[in-house]
Amino acid sequence: MIIDPVTLIVALITVATPVLLAAIGELVVEKSGVLNLGVEGMMIMGAVCGFIAAHESGSPTLAFVAGMAGGAALSVIFAVLTQLLMANQVASGLALTLFGLGLAALLGVGYPGQPIPDVAKPLPEAIREIEVIGPILFSHDLVTYLAIALVVAVWLVLTRTRAGLILRAVGESHDAAHALGYKVVRIRFLAILFGGACAGLGGAFLSVIRVENWVEGMTAGAGWIALALVVFASWKPWRVLLGAWLFGGIAALQLRLQAAEVGVPVALLDASPYLVTIVVLVVISSDRRRASMNAPAALGRIFHASS
Amino acid sequence: MKLLPRLLASAALAAGLALPAAAQEDPFTVGFVYVGPIGDYGWTWTHDQGRLAVEEAFGDAVDTVYAETVPEGPDAERVMTQMILNGADMIFTTSFGYGPATNAVAARFPDVYFEHATGYQRDTENVSTYSARFYEGRAVIGHIAGHMTESNIVGYIASYPIPEVIRGINSAFLHAREVNPDVEFRVVWAYTWFDPAVEADAAQALIDAGADVILQHTDSTAPQAAAQEAGGVYTFGQASDMIQFAPEPRISSIIDNWGPYYVRRVGEAMEGTWEQSDTWEGMPEGMVLIGEMTEAIPEEVRASATAIMEAIQAGEYHPFTGPINRQDGTAWLAEGEIADDGTLAGMNFYVEGLTGEIPN
Numbered sequence: 001m002i003i004d005p006v007t008l009i010v011a012l013i014t015v016a017t018p019v020l021l022a023a024i025g026e027l028v029v030e031k032s033g034v035l036n037l038g039v040e041g042m043m044i045m046g047a048v049c050g051f052i053a054a055h056e057s058g059s060p061t062l063a064f065v066a067g068m069a070g071g072a073a074l075s076v077i078f079a080v081l082t083q084l085l086m087a088n089q090v091a092s093g094l095a096l097t098l099f100g101l102g103l104a105a106l107l108g109v110g111y112p113g114q115p116i117p118d119v120a121k122p123l124p125e126a127i128r129e130i131e132v133i134g135p136i137l138f139s140h141d142l143v144t145y146l147a148i149a150l151v152v153a154v155w156l157v158l159t160r161t162r163a164g165l166i167l168r169a170v171g172e173s174h175d176a177a178h179a180l181g182y183k184v185v186r187i188r189f190l191a192i193l194f195g196g197a198c199a200g201l202g203g204a205f206l207s208v209i210r211v212e213n214w215v216e217g218m219t220a221g222a223g224w225i226a227l228a229l230v231v232f233a234s235w236k237p238w239r240v241l242l243g244a245w246l247f248g249g250i251a252a253l254q255l256r257l258q259a260a261e262v263g264v265p266v267a268l269l270d271a272s273p274y275l276v277t278i279v280v281l282v283v284i285s286s287d288r289r290r291a292s293m294n295a296p297a298a299l300g301r302i303f304h305a306s307s
Numbered sequence: 308m309k310l311l312p313r314l315l316a317s318a319a320l321a322a323g324l325a326l327p328a329a330a331q332e333d334p335f336t337v338g339f340v341y342v343g344p345i346g347d348y349g350w351t352w353t354h355d356q357g358r359l360a361v362e363e364a365f366g367d368a369v370d371t372v373y374a375e376t377v378p379e380g381p382d383a384e385r386v387m388t389q390m391i392l393n394g395a396d397m398i399f400t401t402s403f404g405y406g407p408a409t410n411a412v413a414a415r416f417p418d419v420y421f422e423h424a425t426g427y428q429r430d431t432e433n434v435s436t437y438s439a440r441f442y443e444g445r446a447v448i449g450h451i452a453g454h455m456t457e458s459n460i461v462g463y464i465a466s467y468p469i470p471e472v473i474r475g476i477n478s479a480f481l482h483a484r485e486v487n488p489d490v491e492f493r494v495v496w497a498y499t500w501f502d503p504a505v506e507a508d509a510a511q512a513l514i515d516a517g518a519d520v521i522l523q524h525t526d527s528t529a530p531q532a533a534a535q536e537a538g539g540v541y542t543f544g545q546a547s548d549m550i551q552f553a554p555e556p557r558i559s560s561i562i563d564n565w566g567p568y569y570v571r572r573v574g575e576a577m578e579g580t581w582e583q584s585d586t587w588e589g590m591p592e593g594m595v596l597i598g599e600m601t602e603a604i605p606e607e608v609r610a611s612a613t614a615i616m617e618a619i620q621a622g623e624y625h626p627f628t629g630p631i632n633r634q635d636g637t638a639w640l641a642e643g644e645i646a647d648d649g650t651l652a653g654m655n656f657y658v659e660g661l662t663g664e665i666p667n
Contacts, residue, residue: 007515015508112346113528115551211503212532216344216376218504255512258495259462266496266666 003256008249010135011256014210016248017144018043018202018219022226023233023240024150025198030230031158032191033171033298037093038078040223041100042196043203046071048104050204051214054116063116063208064143064201071200072193074100079192083185086302097223105216112214119209143205148241150198155237167191171296174303184303199223225274232280234294243280250276335397335577337361338390339373340383342402342526343501349526350500350546351375353563354401354424360566361573369573379404387412391419397576399569400424402500403469410434420576425471427652432583437568440589441471442478442651443619444561445522446626447597447612448543451559452520453483453490454608455541462513463494464506464523464530468665470654472524477658478626479522482615484660493518494663503529514540521556531557541603548598559612560598568594587648590619627651632659 022039029036049070054063078096081087121128122142128134158164167187169177174184206222207214225247233239254269268275339358343351358371372395374386383405387398391412397420400409409423410430417433426436452461461483465472476494483490493516495509502525510521510530520541523530528549534540534556542552544560568586575581588594597616600609618624629640634657640646657665 004515007511011508011511011515110346112344113348206504211507211529213503213527213529215347215501215503215527218502220502220504252508252512255495255509256516259493259512259516259518261493261663263664266498 011252012248016244020244021202022199023229025195029195035300038096041097042071042199044104046200046203047207051207067204068197072196075196338395357565357569383408437586445478449479449482453487462518554601562596
């Protein structure tokens with residue numbers, strides 16, 4: 001039996017959306033010179049806040065706003081710790097993930113299995129049912145289109161606008177940016193909030209649209225995949241999109257290979273998205289010069305105006 | 308990175324258990340270790356219904372505690388130990404993967420009674436195992452699935468390749484084939500009991516592969532939701548009734564009914580008459596029930612499925628009655644021969660007609 005490429009592409013775009021959102025947010029954060037390892041925690045906060053809002057209010061719009069707010073709220077903790085109190089970013093980020101997972105589990109008690117409203121598809125059915133291109137291009141959820149638009153927007157802003165230039169300057173050399181009169185801490189604070197909102201939206205997509213349920217620990221490592229994707233993409237927005245679809249493609253393909261009874265070892269298939277991520281990371285980082293060429297020079301370094 | 312947060316989460320849960328247990332004057336305390344959240348509305352939910360049945364039956368004489376989403380492995384050992392140190396007199400561990408941990412803890416606490424669901428290991432006197440003959444229920448829904456499919460492709464979301472799961476696939480397939488010689492089963496191994504995202508993706512993959520009936524041996528309602536969204540796909544409630552998805556896509560269900568067993572065993576433990584046992588009950592005893600068959604099923608199919616159900620309940624029919632060949636074509640059961648429990652308990656082969664391979 002042959003695997004239908006159309007449904008495979010539709011599935012991979014859906015599977016990739018949460019990771020794509022989280023990764024594009026993290027890309028902006030890292031471009032400003034901050035390494036936030038708390039993506040997983042912010043995603044799960046977005047998932048639980050989005051689900052609770054969807055259940056309590058019955059409004060998908062409110063659910064996504066709540067998801068973004070949840071992710072952003074958690075990222076404020078990280079921003080305060082690393083930007084104002086100048087704590088270590090790696091340790092703060094890891095702590096943020098653990099805290100987010102625990103807090104989300106606490107908030108979500110009693111919500112698993114609760115009904116939430118269906119989220120309507122934005123485009124009319126007539127367009128969605130056009131052969132081949134209908135399902136692939138027009139059958140997705142609004143958030144999926146938003147995620148792709150966000151990639152375009154981030155690319156445009158980073159490469160074509162003054163704001164993007166300033167953000168990159170802060171990420172490359174915060175001392176130089178500071179000397180030019182740019183508010184390094186404020187810019188990074190905003191970038192972190194943006195990253196938190198993106199991760200939260202990704203989490204809300206997972207709970208409100210893809211699974212339609214809240215389950216403890218439901219992000220299951222998606223935040224870490226998003227972090228890896230940013231490195232995989234060597235901090236380029238388009239490559240984040242490519243990487244997310246590659247990841248989604250493998251995840252969707254392995255289930256379809258099983259359904260088509262292709263004799264491939266299942267355990268290997270199950271692990272394949274993670275294996276590919278590791279392989280790509282190894283390949284990229286083996287060429288030190290190339291990898292370091294595109295990494296923001298001030299990534300992970302603490303800024304203090306007086307130093 | 309997935310394990311660490313889980314460990315912490317369950318550590319927090321276990322720490323929380325200390326309070327209710329210590330506050331009482333000394334009722335008989337029963338602990339339950341769950342593999343998923345109670346809110347799965349599936350496997351773990353039905354076990355928790357059993358726990359509630361115990362509470363209702365014994366009132367103040369019994370205190371129950373539970374821990375949700377406990378990983379199968381060494382962490383389970385710690386959760387159980389914690390429960391016992393906080394006063395638990397009896398522990399139910401409700402997933403196959405808790406076997407080694409249950410027996411390890413049981414060896415250290417000979418005065419505590421242990422009941423391990425779907426297990427086979429009983430290393431010390433104080434460990435019993437119990438399971439339900441889910442395959443009896445699978446026979447009934449397999450029969451319905453065989454009738455209901457129009458694409459002749461039935462999707463099956465399997466969890467792990469262990470005998471319990473393989474038995475279910477075989478039983479469902481045999482009874483689907485019986486009424487529909489063209490039916491094929493496509494099995495997807497999710498390698499999880501409970502991961503709604505993976506279960507939803509697996510259901511979608513099967514629907515995309517042409518399946519219009521989906522059976523599941525995983526615990527969440529995510530496949531039901533995926534089928535509902537796809538439309539024109541039928542599903543069956545798994546472990547719990549999942550009635551919220553009736554009348555379509557959920558057209559019937561296999562329900563696990565643990566309450567009576569839990570009440571009986573807790574009662575025996577309190578009276579001191581508890582003895583080690585290996586219980587394997589099914590539809591005749593009422594441990595496995597079939598949920599309401601909805602209007603979506605044609606009336607004659609409902610009648611024939613009910614007839615199979617009643618024959619199994621009355622003990623007149625065994626789902627594995629020969630002639631049945633193994634997948635490779637060799638004979639397993641001769642005409643009229645009935646499978647013995649030993650073979651069923653260790654079943655590691657597909658029956659003839661299934662096309663996939665069991666992963667190692």
